[in-house]
Amino acid sequence: MATIVDFRAEKPNWCPGCGDFTVLAALQKAAVNIGLEPEEMVTVSGIGCSGKLSQYMGSFGFHSLHGRSLPVATAVKLANRDLTVVAAGGDGDGYGIGMGHFIHAMRRNIDITYLVMDNHIYGLTTGQTSPTSDKGSKTKTAPEGAVEEPVHPLQMAIMAGCGFVAQGYSGNLKQLTELIEKGIQHRGFSLINIYSPCVTFNKVNTYDYYKANLVNVDDDASYDKTDRFAAIRKIEEAEENVTGILYHDPSKQAYDEVLRGYPEQAIAKNDLKFTREQWEKLAVQFK
Amino acid sequence: MIKDLGWKVGGAQGEGIDSTQDIFALSLFRLGYYVSTYRHFMSLIKGGHTNGKVRITSEITGHHGDDLHILLAFDQETINHNFHELIDGGVLIYDTAIKDATVPENDKVNICPVPLTEIAKEAGSPIMKNMVSMGVTAAIIGLTPDDFRSVVVDKFGGKGDEIVDSNIAAIQKGFDFAKENFSATIELPARPELKSERLYISGNDAVSLGAIAGGCRLLAQYPITPATEVMYQIIKQFPQVGGTVVQAEDEIAAVMMSIGANYTGVRSMTATSGPGLSLMMEALGLAGISETPLVIIDVQRSGPSTGLPTKTEQSDLYTMMYGSHGEIPRIVLTPRNVEECFFFTMEAFNLAEKYQCPVIVATDLYMGMNKQTVASIDFDKFKINRGKLISDEQLAELEKGAFKRFDVTPEDGVSFRSIPGQKNGRFVAMGNEHDEVGVEMEEPELRVKQMDKRAKKLVNFNDVAGATYVGAENAELLLVDFGSMTGPQREVYEELAAEGVSVGHLSIARLLPFPTEEIKGYINNAKKVLVTEMNSTGQLKNQLKQFINGDHNKFESCLKYSGDPFLVNEIYAKAKALADSLKKEVTL
Numbered sequence: 001m002a003t004i005v006d007f008r009a010e011k012p013n014w015c016p017g018c019g020d021f022t023v024l025a026a027l028q029k030a031a032v033n034i035g036l037e038p039e040e041m042v043t044v045s046g047i048g049c050s051g052k053l054s055q056y057m058g059s060f061g062f063h064s065l066h067g068r069s070l071p072v073a074t075a076v077k078l079a080n081r082d083l084t085v086v087a088a089g090g091d092g093d094g095y096g097i098g099m100g101h102f103i104h105a106m107r108r109n110i111d112i113t114y115l116v117m118d119n120h121i122y123g124l125t126t127g128q129t130s131p132t133s134d135k136g137s138k139t140k141t142a143p144e145g146a147v148e149e150p151v152h153p154l155q156m157a158i159m160a161g162c163g164f165v166a167q168g169y170s171g172n173l174k175q176l177t178e179l180i181e182k183g184i185q186h187r188g189f190s191l192i193n194i195y196s197p198c199v200t201f202n203k204v205n206t207y208d209y210y211k212a213n214l215v216n217v218d219d220d221a222s223y224d225k226t227d228r229f230a231a232i233r234k235i236e237e238a239e240e241n242v243t244g245i246l247y248h249d250p251s252k253q254a255y256d257e258v259l260r261g262y263p264e265q266a267i268a269k270n271d272l273k274f275t276r277e278q279w280e281k282l283a284v285q286f287k
Numbered sequence: 288m289i290k291d292l293g294w295k296v297g298g299a300q301g302e303g304i305d306s307t308q309d310i311f312a313l314s315l316f317r318l319g320y321y322v323s324t325y326r327h328f329m330s331l332i333k334g335g336h337t338n339g340k341v342r343i344t345s346e347i348t349g350h351h352g353d354d355l356h357i358l359l360a361f362d363q364e365t366i367n368h369n370f371h372e373l374i375d376g377g378v379l380i381y382d383t384a385i386k387d388a389t390v391p392e393n394d395k396v397n398i399c400p401v402p403l404t405e406i407a408k409e410a411g412s413p414i415m416k417n418m419v420s421m422g423v424t425a426a427i428i429g430l431t432p433d434d435f436r437s438v439v440v441d442k443f444g445g446k447g448d449e450i451v452d453s454n455i456a457a458i459q460k461g462f463d464f465a466k467e468n469f470s471a472t473i474e475l476p477a478r479p480e481l482k483s484e485r486l487y488i489s490g491n492d493a494v495s496l497g498a499i500a501g502g503c504r505l506l507a508q509y510p511i512t513p514a515t516e517v518m519y520q521i522i523k524q525f526p527q528v529g530g531t532v533v534q535a536e537d538e539i540a541a542v543m544m545s546i547g548a549n550y551t552g553v554r555s556m557t558a559t560s561g562p563g564l565s566l567m568m569e570a571l572g573l574a575g576i577s578e579t580p581l582v583i584i585d586v587q588r589s590g591p592s593t594g595l596p597t598k599t600e601q602s603d604l605y606t607m608m609y610g611s612h613g614e615i616p617r618i619v620l621t622p623r624n625v626e627e628c629f630f631f632t633m634e635a636f637n638l639a640e641k642y643q644c645p646v647i648v649a650t651d652l653y654m655g656m657n658k659q660t661v662a663s664i665d666f667d668k669f670k671i672n673r674g675k676l677i678s679d680e681q682l683a684e685l686e687k688g689a690f691k692r693f694d695v696t697p698e699d700g701v702s703f704r705s706i707p708g709q710k711n712g713r714f715v716a717m718g719n720e721h722d723e724v725g726v727e728m729e730e731p732e733l734r735v736k737q738m739d740k741r742a743k744k745l746v747n748f749n750d751v752a753g754a755t756y757v758g759a760e761n762a763e764l765l766l767v768d769f770g771s772m773t774g775p776q777r778e779v780y781e782e783l784a785a786e787g788v789s790v791g792h793l794s795i796a797r798l799l800p801f802p803t804e805e806i807k808g809y810i811n812n813a814k815k816v817l818v819t820e821m822n823s824t825g826q827l828k829n830q831l832k833q834f835i836n837g838d839h840n841k842f843e844s845c846l847k848y849s850g851d852p853f854l855v856n857e858i859y860a861k862a863k864a865l866a867d868s869l870k871k872e873v874t875l
Binding site: 009010037038039040042044047052054055058059060061062063064065068070071072073074075076078079080082083100101103104108256259260261262263265267268270272274276278279281282283286287 | 317485486487488492496499500502504505507524525526527528529530531533535536537539540541543544545546547548550551552553554555569570573577664666667671706707708709710711712713714715716717718719726727
């Protein structure tokens with residue numbers, strides 16, 4: 001059995017106090033709790049502070065391009081369905097340049113878990129407006145306050161047919177670990193949006209802010225996480241200041257389960273032998 | 288020139304022109320002839336003019352031929368656009384259902400008006416006018432209705448004997464009508480000896496089959512003319528070999544998926560055309576620096592931007608060779624005929640894994656979408672080589688975390704690669720510069736070491752021959768081309784050689800690593816070098832100038848970028864003029 005130490009790689013160089021430390025710790029704990037071995041797991045990330053997660057996580061990793069973690073993660077899972085695949089990125093990475101892939105990965109229902117470290121700001125490029133920056137928030141690129149509506153990832157995911165939609169918070173390692181475990185165990189695409197404060201560039205969406213405002217639906221026994229419209233109502237009423245599993249539908253079949261001709265055995269484990277007999281079968285249509 | 292027969296059918300797009308062309312070409316192929324086809328079509332679904340040409344020869348060619356002997360017109364536009372191509376003694380067959388048909392005055396062409404639609408109606412359905420026209424054609428070129436039977440059975444057998452019989456009857460009726468009403472005949476070339484293992488196949492289909500035989504098991508692609516057929520073919524065949532196809536949301540996703548699959552140990556590719564290739568440039572660099580194998584098929588079309596989506600060109604050469612920021616090693620192969628589309632694609636997977644870098648296979652619409660006879664495909668000579676994959680045993684011997692995925696010590700610049708799932712093989716593939724273990728870093732010395740390591744990979748590359756030469760030793764006139772232009776240019780070469788010109792033909796099979804050593808002798812010995820390519824700036828010619836020292840004034844270009852493929856005569860005229868100018872120099 002692997003331990004936390006087995007899932008540790010390089011020492012992170014995030015700013016002291018960064019919310020991403022908790023995300024990494026939660027992912028490591030979740031992997032251990034599920035009983036994964038480091039070589040059975042692949043963490044694929046995009047670019048930005050969040051993108052560095054793949055280097056610090058002791059699993060196999062792919063630190064890809066800005067906004068492009070999901071197509072890579074999709075292919076890793078399709079190439080070897082025996083692997084546990086986690087994609088990770090930030091709000092700029094995933095909901096800005098990567099928005100197209102985000103919607104399509106959910107539509108396909110690929111069996112991967114997507115962690116978005118949402119700090120409402122571009123961190124590594126030093127503090128510009130991000131797709132989730134609150135309307136009116138002042139940044140280097142919106143000194144008078146952002147005029148655009150922020151994107152609403154939770155509502156979008158539910159409407160796009162995502163079967164597991166949750167939100168976590170870097171100030172609550174225990175809950176975040178549970179969410180990641182359940183997300184990984186969900187067969188299909190799971191989105192976990194994580195409020196992960198940027199202590200350097202975002203002075204509004206801070207730990208104190210979240211402590212004061214977040215409501216945890218996991219504590220609410222009356223909350224029905226199978227009702228997608230109730231989920232959207234709840235998220236909007238709370239102005240997205242919620243944590244927990246907001247929507248879960250385990251009945252949807254994952255992409256690789258419904259594909260015609262998709263092999264039982266992981267494609268990566270099949271040998272590449274191609275026989276004369278197979279060739280004759282292919283060639284006959286050209287004779 | 289090769290003795291041939293050129294036959295063309297034209298009509299409105301959506302009228303079954305493609306299938307008419309296909310039935311004719313496949314029938315002649317099965318009789319043992321070599322066929323070479325060309326589809327002229329527009330970027331719309333219905334309406335507009337479309338036509339399909341079939342060239343029939345008794346030897347193999349890579350060109351659809353200049354001459355037109357028989358034109359089959361389903362509408363007036365076909366006559367307007369194509370009549371002028373008919374040679375003296377040629378035949379125009381047109382449907383009398385064309386109202387007030389007007390035919391240009393020309394007493395050297397045989398005009399055969401046939402009530403194609405009417406006869407088809409009598410035979411059961413007006414849509415069988417194409418079958419009636421097969422019968423008319425058969426009567427003119429000395430075939431029998433029975434010569435079309437096997438194709439009719441294959442195409443319509445699934446719909447029942449009745450449908451087959453009525454189609455055969457339609458062919459017979461057309462045949463009888465022509466025999467009664469027309470005396471024009473056109474002679475077919477000599478029928479070659481029928482050899483087994485020949486295929487009637489397009490470049491796109493050959494690429495697809497080559498990919499499957501080469502071990503590709505995940506295709507991620509976004510639809511784009513003229514590369515879409517690759518996806519169709521692979522979707523059809525993958526269930527038999529256990530692979531999967533993803534229709535990606537865009538070309539960026541397609542190439543990233545292909546990279547992701549290769550990283551996971553599954554041979555994967557994407558196929559696209561110019562606009563899609565442009566979108567893939569950032570990912571190409573990622574594959575290069577992360578040393579992840581990648582195969583991209585670029586079926587070139589006319590650019591720039593969306594350009595002419597249904598027309599051919601060879602103008603992505605700079606993009607393939609130099610596209611993407613920064614510097615990475617890469618391999619660019621340029622199949623010169625349909626057979627090479629198969630073998631080069633197969634080999635591309637070996638090369639991508641052997642050198643852990645991107646491999647681009649460059650075809651074009653002309654070769655990709657048109658079918659022709661391929662002499663033989665013997666894939667037995669092909670072996671799968673997965674390159675430096677580290678074994679589980681090797682990994683077990685290492686100390687934990689000591690695996691150097693990007694080890695700089697190997698002389699050939701290629702380090703061992705592990706695959707997710709391998710214990711103790713953990714590493715991070717990344718677009719950032721990294722050290723030998725794979726940790727992101729910015730130290731100048733280590734950066735230089737990693738750059739140099741990657742650059743070493745292709746220094747001694749000799750896996751695929753860079754070029755083929757035929758012709759006189761020390762030929763004065765050298766004809767150079769790449770890709771699909773090798774077919775027509777070979778005919779020009781043969782014509783000139785038969786005339787006694789001191790000529791050679793050099794066809795480039797690989798753009799990167801550029802085959803400088805292999806070709807510089809031929810270039811330096813020649814007095815004039817004519818480079819034929821389908822673009823407006825002479826991209827290949829400029830590469831020759833860049834890579835080969837010597838007299839750059841000897842280079843001449845033969846260029847076409849109208850969207851239509853070259854005629855052999857257009858190249859011949861240019862080459863002949865150069866040959867004549869050389870002769871004059873000698874006499875002066």
